Amino acid sequence: MQELLERKKGLHRKILIVDDEFIEREMLGNMLNSLYEIEYAEDGEKALDTIKQEKTKLSLVILDLHMPNLDGYSLLEILHSDPELRRIPVIVLTAEKEAEVKSLQLGAADFITKPYEVPEVVQARVLHSIELAENSVIIHETERDELTGLFHKEFFFEYGRILDDRNENMPMDAMVIDINRFHLVNELYGRDFGDQVLKTLGKSIHEFVNATGGLACRSDSNCFYVYIPHQENLNEVLSAQIEKIDSTFTEPKIHIRVGAYSDDGSFVNIEQRFDCARLACGRLSKAYETSYGFYSAELHDIELHSEHLINDMDRALAEKQFKVYYQPKYNIEGDTPRLCSAEALIRWFHPTYGMVSPGEFISLFEDKGLIHKLDRYVWNEAAAQIKAWKDKYGVSVPVSVNVSRVDVFDPLLGDTMQEIVTNNGLEAKDLLLEITESAYTDNSQQIVDTVMALRNRGFKIEMDDFGSGYSSLNMLTSLPIDALKLDMKFIRNICNNKKDCGLVEIMIKIADLLEVPIIAEGVETREQMELLKGIGCEIIQGYYFSKPVPPEEFEKYIQA
Amino acid sequence: MISIETLKNYGANVEEGLTRCMNNESFYLMLVNKVLSDNKIDQLEQAINNKNLDEAFEIAHALKGMYANLSLDPITKPVVEMTELLRNRSDVDYSALINEAQAQFAKLKEL
Numbered sequence: 124m125q126e127l128l129e130r131k132k133g134l135h136r137k138i139l140i141v142d143d144e145f146i147e148r149e150m151l152g153n154m155l156n157s158l159y160e161i162e163y164a165e166d167g168e169k170a171l172d173t174i175k176q177e178k179t180k181l182s183l184v185i186l187d188l189h190m191p192n193l194d195g196y197s198l199l200e201i202l203h204s205d206p207e208l209r210r211i212p213v214i215v216l217t218a219e220k221e222a223e224v225k226s227l228q229l230g231a232a233d234f235i236t237k238p239y240e241v242p243e244v245v246q247a248r249v250l251h252s253i254e255l256a257e258n259s260v261i262i263h264e265t266e267r268d269e270l271t272g273l274f275h276k277e278f279f280f281e282y283g284r285i286l287d288d289r290n291e292n293m294p295m296d297a298m299v300i301d302i303n304r305f306h307l308v309n310e311l312y313g314r315d316f317g318d319q320v321l322k323t324l325g326k327s328i329h330e331f332v333n334a335t336g337g338l339a340c341r342s343d344s345n346c347f348y349v350y351i352p353h354q355e356n357l358n359e360v361l362s363a364q365i366e367k368i369d370s371t372f373t374e375p376k377i378h379i380r381v382g383a384y385s386d387d388g389s390f391v392n393i394e395q396r397f398d399c400a401r402l403a404c405g406r407l408s409k410a411y412e413t414s415y416g417f418y419s420a421e422l423h424d425i426e427l428h429s430e431h432l433i434n435d436m437d438r439a440l441a442e443k444q445f446k447v448y449y450q451p452k453y454n455i456e457g458d459t460p461r462l463c464s465a466e467a468l469i470r471w472f473h474p475t476y477g478m479v480s481p482g483e484f485i486s487l488f489e490d491k492g493l494i495h496k497l498d499r500y501v502w503n504e505a506a507a508q509i510k511a512w513k514d515k516y517g518v519s520v521p522v523s524v525n526v527s528r529v530d531v532f533d534p535l536l537g538d539t540m541q542e543i544v545t546n547n548g549l550e551a552k553d554l555l556l557e558i559t560e561s562a563y564t565d566n567s568q569q570i571v572d573t574v575m576a577l578r579n580r581g582f583k584i585e586m587d588d589f590g591s592g593y594s595s596l597n598m599l600t601s602l603p604i605d606a607l608k609l610d611m612k613f614i615r616n617i618c619n620n621k622k623d624c625g626l627v628e629i630m631i632k633i634a635d636l637l638e639v640p641i642i643a644e645g646v647e648t649r650e651q652m653e654l655l656k657g658i659g660c661e662i663i664q665g666y667y668f669s670k671p672v673p674p675e676e677f678e679k680y681i682q683a
Numbered sequence: 684m685i686s687i688e689t690l691k692n693y694g695a696n697v698e699e700g701l702t703r704c705m706n707n708e709s710f711y712l713m714l715v716n717k718v719l720s721d722n723k724i725d726q727l728e729q730a731i732n733n734k735n736l737d738e739a740f741e742i743a744h745a746l747k748g749m750y751a752n753l754s755l756d757p758i759t760k761p762v763v764e765m766t767e768l769l770r771n772r773s774d775v776d777y778s779a780l781i782n783e784a785q786a787q788f789a790k791l792k793e794l
Contacts, residue, residue, distance in 0.1 A: 143745075144745055144748060144749055145717060146714050146717060146718060146748075146749040146752060146753065147748055147749065147752060149710075149714060150703055150704060150714065150752055153704060153705055153707065153710055154703070154705060189741065189744060189745070218744075218747070218748065237748050237751065237752065238703070238748070238751035238752045238754070239703050239752055241702050241703070242702065242703065242705055
């Protein structure tokens with residue numbers, strides 16, 4: 124390619140004229156030597172030597188068929204069967220019609236008849252053949268990914284569209300193949316190894332497509348698209364193919380995931396089919412296993428629903444379709460439980476879908492990077508509510524709100540929080556901030572710094588879902604926290620599972636050691652409450668006292 | 684001495700031959716002289732006399748190409764006829780044709 128561009132740029136093209144007759148060589152050379160650099164060979168053998176030596180520099184070979192020592196046909200055959208030499212176009216010199224057919228079959232680009240036509244015609248034929256060959260090299264190299272030899276995405280979709288147009292209504296299957304945790308492969312084993320993996324996978328895909336017909340491309344760094352005529356037994360074809368690929372990568376083990384759309388007539392164009400395959404691929408786990416999955420209408424509905432929720436979020440925030448509910452937390456240390464704080468929990472009253480469960484939208488918004496908007500909404504609502512209760516009842520009910528993982532990375536988090544409490548005439552200690560345990564392990568230094576800064580401003584930090592993440596015990600002692608919230612799962616079986624109960628006791632001891640209170644969530648029965656109280660748990664939240672309720676309803680607990 | 688004029692008088696289609704030579708007269712004349720300085724036509728006669736029709740075809744074919752490209756029409760004509768006969772390895776009497784070609788060649792050499 125480089126040589127080609129050099130040649131094109133400088134228009135410095137070299138032509139080899141092969142003819143045993145001096146007159147014909149010279150006459151042709153004389154027609155072309157003002158336009159090209161010309162080399163001559165008197166027979167096939169000498170020509171082959173020159174071609175091999177100058178293979179990257181030759182733009183064209185003009186070849187006589189009748190020659191001693193290796194005739195033109197034999198030379199054509201040799202050139203055509205050599206992948207490196209095949210790219211050099213050959214124009215055959217001939218006086219006979221029947222020679223033209225044979226030469227064409229052997230890969231000749233064009234003919235110059237003898238006696239020669241006027242120079243303008245010869246020159247035009249020569250230029251045409253050269254440009255055609257150069258353009259085809261350029262197209263070949265630009266349409267394909269250098270590493271894998273598969274198409275680039277743009278060409279893939281263009282050719283796919285052409286294929287669809289020419290074979291109207293032909294059912295086509297679409298597949299998206301992705302390598303799990305590829306960045307780690309590069310990081311752990313080096314980029315060269317990563318490239319090797321891509322090459323190997325590309326080769327498998329190439330062979331697969333060669334067998335089925337169709338097209339394949341490398342879509343981006345570690346993702347491949349395959350578009351093939353519909354296979355009745357795609358499931359089996361795919362599982363066999365995946366098994367084959369899987370067995371190629373042994374040490375280290377590479378895992379892929381394949382999302383497929385098996386044509387069922389619901390979609391007719393390549394873009395839609397790949398949307399489906401991508402969707403199926405996106406649903407697969409990126410874990411340490413090879414997996415594949417098919418697009419289905421249900422999957423589509425789920426995706427569509429998610430898409431609606433995402434699109435509706437801003438409007439829902441503006442129209443206050445989100446309502447903050449409050450679940451009381453009771454201190455059970457004394458004889459009678461005493462309301463000590465509440466947790467703010469969000470509910471979405473969607474104009475079309477009715478009440479949407481937080482389970483449906485929280486993780487969705489987290490994935491799409493939208494959760495910070497919702498968090499801020501809750502912080503503001505909760506702060507306003509604390510203030511309202513303070514004004515109405517003269518008491519301060521601290522409310523805990525969720526601080527998401529992404530919020531921790533916001534350098535303005537402290538300022539935002541401060542602003543919210545100040546604007547509502549509150550103190551920092553009125554707002555309790557819950558940060559999930561797993562966030563601590565993701566990026567411990569960042570979170571320690573953030574939490575320190577928040578505590579310096581007077582905010583109280585609760586570690587949420589304690590016991591579900593992977594806090595290292597030595598890290599716990601250095602963490603700046605004000606309370607541990609036990610993960611609900613421990614409470615569920617606490618009464619009939621000795622081990623769960625034992626674990627909770629241990630966690631309470633850890634809280635004691637850290638000199639912070641422990642809060643048990645998800646407490647539903649008196650039995651659970653008594654047991655927790657017995658082993659030293661101080662604060663309890665759950666249906667035993669109350670489900671999360673709207674603020675108006677919550678007021679009865681304040682008044683009690 | 685051979686020149687554009689003498690070639691014209693001989694019956695060559697000089698204009699056509701010159702066109703193939705990018706109208707370079709001295710180049711054209713150089714090529715014509717080159718043709719006249721070789722003894723291929725004798726080799727052709729020899730091969731025909733020896734009934735070596737394969738070799739004869741190769742030579743006739745080559746001569747035809749040279750003469751035709753230079754538009755030396757009077758000599759091209761018998762050579763073309765011989766080439767077509769030899770292409771099929773026809774075992775006919777070539778003497779009239781070869782004599783005609785030799786005569787034309789001699790005529791050219793005398794220019």
